Amino acid sequence: MKLNIQVLQPHQLLDPANKTLLHNINDLINDAYSIHGHPELDGSYHYQALYKERRITCEDQLVHELGESGSIAVCTDNDLNEVPELVHRIEKANVYYTSKYGQVVAVASLKPWGGKKTVLFAKARQLAREGNGASSVNDIDLARLSQQELAQQKRKSETWDWEVSACACVNYPRYRGQGLMVQSLDALLNKLTRRHNELKAAGDPRGSLKIKLWSSALVDSDNPQYWLRRGFVNEGEPDLAPAGLWSSVRDFEIQTLSKVLE
């Protein structure tokens, strides 16, 4: 493996030279988020589609999600052949690995924390209860409610808050569980820490706050445990959302986790 991790700003994703790269990143995220499963008692894994829509529905969605100050770490394996098939083949005792996502093997991003979704989810549950059905949940003014809730949380916050988001690693044993996400996140945090130091030196009040990382993890998936193993702690109880919200085909719970960087 010839691994390389680059940290890109959202506007760089829009560079025409990065068109294929962005496409591969989107594909990887969509595949990684499209199935979640739970282990059966016999050790087999039960997969089910949880969402009606893909995680990324248009090519420049990530750019909007990350906003002006977010960033994305893209881990590539320069040993990977760029063949659009999900196979590896063995030729003359040499193993040639090929991937569906070009050379992209993992991505992680950081963006300003979007806030715990307690109020938003409660409103969505109320609408669902009022009998308007799952489709009405989509009608909620998500952005407005999220903004209000975030503003309230920000007023109370004494930390500089960042959300770890859109994390994905290709689902091949060669790459999953090999520390690629940890390394991608470290690359993002190195940049963030440098920016934090610059703010401090410039007398910006954010420079004197501690950096706090946040993550939202689907309960019943491996993700809450993944972040707990990375030193995150649960922020209160999980929030329950009704089917229909975020195109989910069933009710779901999100565990919010956080970690203050020392």
Ligand SMILES: CC(C)(COP(=O)(O)OP(=O)(O)OC[C@H]1O[C@@H](n2cnc3c(N)ncnc32)[C@H](O)[C@@H]1OP(=O)(O)O)[C@@H](O)C(=O)NCCC(=O)NCCS
């Ligand atoms: C969650 C997800 C992104 C993790 O990606 P990953 O690259 O496999 O994660 P990492 O390899 O960094 O995980 C670290 C693990 O690798 C192991 N590891 C092996 N070599 C390592 C190394 N050199 N450095 C660090 N960790 C290493 C660690 O022991 C650790 O194991 P543990 O979690 O049991 O403690 C991936 O499972 C995924 O794509 N899931 C589907 C998408 C999704 O749900 N994303 C949302 C996440 S909230």
